[in-house]
Amino acid sequence: MSTSLTPEVIEAIMRGEHGDPVAVLGPHALPEGEGAGLVIRAFRPGAATMTVVPLALGLRDQPMTRIHPEGVFEAVFPGRREAFPYRLRWRDGEGHESEAEDEYRFGSRLSDYDLYLMGEGRHYQEYEKLGAHLTEMDGVSGVSFGVWAPNARRVSVVGDFNGWDGRVHPMRLHPGNGIWEIFIPGLGVGTLYKFEVLPPEGPPVLKADPYAFAFELPPRTASIVTDLAYEWRDAAWMATRAEKHALDAPLAIYEVHLGSWRRKAGGEFLRYQELAQELAAYVKAMGYTHVELLPITEHPFYGSWGYQPIGLFAPTCRHGSPQDFMAFVDTLHQHGIGVILDWVPAHFPQDPHGLIYFDGTHLYEHADPRQREHPDWGTRIFNYGRNEVANFLLGSALFWLDTYHLDGLRVDAVASMLYLDYGRKPGEWIPNAHGGNENLEAIAFLKRFNEVVYQYHPDVM
Incomplete structure (x- = not known):
């Protein structure tokens, strides 16, 4: 024919x-x-x-x-x-x-205004659009997927549902800002998936979803479609949080790494709910007002204690599901204990399924190795001067405050963000436009981070 x-x-x-x-x-x-x-x-x-x-x-x-x-x-x-x-x-x-x-x-789920804000780097709830979301279109239920990969020749969603064949579900490109999306009917909660990215040169690579709400237990690396619905019971805490965070209010913070604080007799990790009950009783008895969690954002290398995260929108599954972590926070709030998270916008690991070289280019990191590599930790440094990267990080910060009712964020490794010569010898770093060692883009990002967080959540720390 x-x-x-x-x-x-x-x-x-x-x-x-x-x-x-x-x-x-x-x-x-x-x-x-x-x-x-x-x-x-x-x-x-x-x-x-x-x-x-x-x-x-x-x-x-x-x-x-x-x-x-x-x-x-x-x-x-x-x-x-x-x-x-x-x-x-x-x-x-x-x-x-x-x-x-x-x-x-099926048509696009993204509005022209969504795409405009994404391009401007001012879509602070971008996590509601990119990633994987349970969706109904034209009366048909399924999952909508979205990802930023402007230099890819093609991006597909792959999983058991299509035999991990990247030819079956190639995504729609919005060429103005490099967003790819697709709605796949029939998928639901628990679906394992990855993005197959065809870079400008070479064969396709499999990537975890930067906006995934849940991941497989490492060393497995697939992202998981997740429903974040939860019925909170901490209204009393949230209503009085501003008073508890007043400058003249008492403050005593207990810092804790959940995986090391307590385990089962056989060495297995406790679930978030189990930790919540024991931790709430302990910190209450000791007179603490808040707990500060070492990073629980999903991380492939457990030895990093969470300070080398891959999933900036997912609590580690080592202790349970996203709803389990919500229940953890809920329980502490009901016991009058605030929850602060160590948050890591300074760098990310070089695991091939993560953010590194995401679309075949230095997308999230700098191209110049004098700005890209962290010499002490063997990690990659975020390019804070790129609108989309800054928006990604700001979205992560707001996500934890919006979705998980967290009461504050402690930014980790700030010194490494502020100084271009941090951990570097002469000749291994690039001065800023004024000849100094200050990272002006990182400073601008941190200022904006404080402004945006205060705009949406003036009562957090």
């Missing part, structure tokens, strides 16, 4: 190398010169036959024509001017039949 697609476009779709799959797959008006009508295209690797199953009245199932033996199909609906809801049904070479919604018939 003749098709308006060129062989090069078909091959790119089949190989997973097309940078704009939404322009090809799903429903589209027929090109000029071919009359009024609608064409629907789909790709399922290994499919031998495929049928469009309309959900609209008056339309019959329509077999699709295979235009590439690897599983690229299209069907034409002459005279049809508007798209309609439908599903896809296909059989593989062994006769196994499957049916599902077509991801490419």
